[in-house]
Amino acid sequence: MVLLAAVAAHEHHHAAPDKPALFQSEMAPMAGMTPRDPMYGMAMPGWSWMVMGVARAVFNDQGGPSGDTAGESTNWNMVMAHHDLGGGRITLMMMNSLEPATIRDEGSPELFQTGETFQGNPLVDRQHAHDFFMNLSATWRVPFSEASGLWVQLAPVGEPALGPAAFMHRASSGENPSAPLTHHWQDATHITSNVVTLGGGVGSVAIEASAFHGAEPDEDRWGLEGGALDSYSGRVTLRLSGPWSAQVSCGRLDDPEALEPGDLTRTTASVHYGARGGGPLAASLIWGRNHEDHGDSDGFLLEGAYAITAADQVFTRAEYVEKSLVLLATKELPAEGAPDESAAVRALTVGYLRSFPPWRALETGIGGDLTVYGYPDALEPVYGETPVSGHVFVRLRWGAGSPHAHH
Numbered sequence: 440m441v442l443l444a445a446v447a448a449h450e451h452h453h454a455a456p457d458k459p460a461l462f463q464s465e466m467a468p469m470a471g472m473t474p475r476d477p478m479y480g481m482a483m484p485g486w487s488w489m490v491m492g493v494a495r496a497v498f499n500d501q502g503g504p505s506g507d508t509a510g511e512s513t514n515w516n517m518v519m520a521h522h523d524l525g526g527g528r529i530t531l532m533m534m535n536s537l538e539p540a541t542i543r544d545e546g547s548p549e550l551f552q553t554g555e556t557f558q559g560n561p562l563v564d565r566q567h568a569h570d571f572f573m574n575l576s577a578t579w580r581v582p583f584s585e586a587s588g589l590w591v592q593l594a595p596v597g598e599p600a601l602g603p604a605a606f607m608h609r610a611s612s613g614e615n616p617s618a619p620l621t622h623h624w625q626d627a628t629h630i631t632s633n634v635v636t637l638g639g640g641v642g643s644v645a646i647e648a649s650a651f652h653g654a655e656p657d658e659d660r661w662g663l664e665g666g667a668l669d670s671y672s673g674r675v676t677l678r679l680s681g682p683w684s685a686q687v688s689c690g691r692l693d694d695p696e697a698l699e700p701g702d703l704t705r706t707t708a709s710v711h712y713g714a715r716g717g718g719p720l721a722a723s724l725i726w727g728r729n730h731e732d733h734g735d736s737d738g739f740l741l742e743g744a745y746a747i748t749a750a751d752q753v754f755t756r757a758e759y760v761e762k763s764l765v766l767l768a769t770k771e772l773p774a775e776g777a778p779d780e781s782a783a784v785r786a787l788t789v790g791y792l793r794s795f796p797p798w799r800a801l802e803t804g805i806g807g808d809l810t811v812y813g814y815p816d817a818l819e820p821v822y823g824e825t826p827v828s829g830h831v832f833v834r835l836r837w838g839a840g841s842p843h844a845h846h
Contacts, residue, residue, distance in 0.1 A: 459746035461613065461716045462836065464491060465604045468715070469519060470530045471580035472590050472647070474640030475678070479585040483523045491838030492516030493607075495616050499548055503826025505564050507548035512541035513616050515573055515607065517838075527581035527588075534574035539660035542568040550812065550828055551784045553762055554623035555655050556697050563770045566618045570660045572596045573630055589639040595663055597634035599649035600674035601690040603709040603725055605629035610713055610721035613744025613754030614792040614806050616830050620784060621760045624727035624738030625707050628672075628690070630656055632664045643678040653692035653702075669693035682713045698772055704730040719746040736761040736781060750795070754808070756788040767814075768821050785813035792834065802836040 467473050469489065481487075494514035501507055517534040545557050546565030555567045576594035583589075598605065605626045606612050606619055619625070631651050638647030652666030672690030679685060685708075692703045706728045713721035722743035729736050738760040746752050764782040765773040773779040790808030797803075810828045 459719045459749045459751075461610045461713065461718065461721050461744055461746050461752070464493075464517075464608045465610075465714065466517070466532065466534075466574070466598075466608060467604070470532060470576075470578045470590075470592070471528060471588070472578060472592065472636075472638060472645075473676075473678075474588065474642060474645050475586045476580065476582060476588060478521070478528070479582055483521050483528060485522070487521045489519040489521075489838065490517070491836075493834065493836045495832045495834045497616055497830050497832040499830050501548040501550050501564070501826070501828040503550065503823035505822050506550055506826060506828065507564075509543060509548050511543070511547055512538070513547075513607075514538060514541065515569065517574070524579065525581075527579055530578040530580070532574055532576045532578070533572075535571055536569040536573050537571070538568035539571055544658075549617060549620075550810075550822065550826060551620050551760075551762065551767065551786065551814070552618065552622075553766060554627060554696075557658060559698075561698055561766060561770070561772055563766060566622075567656075568660055570596070570630055570656050572663060574598065575663075576634070583641075587639075587641040590636075591638075592634070592636040594634040594636075595665070596630060596632060597636070597651075598629045599631055599634050599651045599670075599672050599690065600636055600638065600647035601628050601649065601672035601688050601705060602626040602674075602707045602727065603686055603711070603723065604714070609711075609723060609742075610716040611711065611723040611742045611744055612756075613721070613742075613752055613790070614804070614834060615742070615744075615754050615756060615788065615790060615808065616832055617788070617808075617810075619738075619740050619742075619756065620758050620786055621725070621727060621738030621740045624705070624729055624736070624760060625709075625725050625740065626727075627655070628692075628705075632656075632666050633668060635668065640676075645676040645678075646674075647676075648673045649690075653695050655695050655697065657697070682715070682718060683711070684714050685710045699731075701732045706730070720744070733779070734781075750793060752792045752794070752806075754788075754790045754792070756786075758784075758786045760784050764815065764817065767818055782815050782818060787811055790830075800837055804834045804836075805832070806834065807831040 578592040580590040634651040636649040650668040653670030674688035709725040742756040744754040764780040788810040792806030794804040
């Protein structure tokens, strides 16, 4: 685990050691897909390894007539290997999740969540499990300096250059166990088949382009799916002064939804504070728009996390998203050509986590959150007047990225 120690030492050098720090697990810096390379100058004539992951045991209670209760686990584990190659460095990554076994086949209960399918029907008020293979990729980076380089990534399963980092890897998400309601407007392509990405950057600017298979994952969460390179995207990322960063991206997805034939154009923009973790505060403001044949819809998200102490963290998320009124009211897609309205859904989540001292390289914690909603009166017969949802969970974390690994 030589690489683990070296990266931790590098991050510790750039963070104040006497302040609490937030966890972040964004994959791009570790894979070398940023202008500034945290592993620049580290000789790797042999293979260097990194392992990290998180698992939560969750009691999930979603309120109101459309809600449900479940005991479940959200989890992922990543293994990464680096080796010098041809004047650059190759990075192999495999990320897996056991959620196909620890979350119900029909998905995790989550009010107002939409996207993907189950047994030929749209998923509504459910968040699908992540695939067993969340990432399977090879990245080759050629550096020009510590703060510039070119990279190419080939991934049977990967993340194209579209949107911000996925919610589970953002420091601003903190310990929030839930996917945003805006997930399919902003970062849903983080598990995509057959991704080819070419990128480069100098100083504070990175430019990337991707070709990939645009369809959402199917209901078989255990296998690899493949598919033609029928979709494309591009992204510009800026590392602003201090802890600020931003991205703008756009992609054209070919028939992403199995039950809704037609292409989709997704545009996103976001501003982040403290995205690298290592500090007590992180926040993100994210916008996403889906342009489809039947019209445009928008999703806005503001989230933040604050480490009060090394053991105490609070997190919050506020969302506004435009979804199909017919879909939310009937749990079925509108008939072709039938009229539909946009339903503006708002959600506010607040949560807290208490961490405990590491035990045998495992960092443990216990937390909980509550969510309240706003929505059109027409949906009250389906969702009730004032549903409240919540989670109570125990969290385990291991490997790089934990603040305790910096000491």
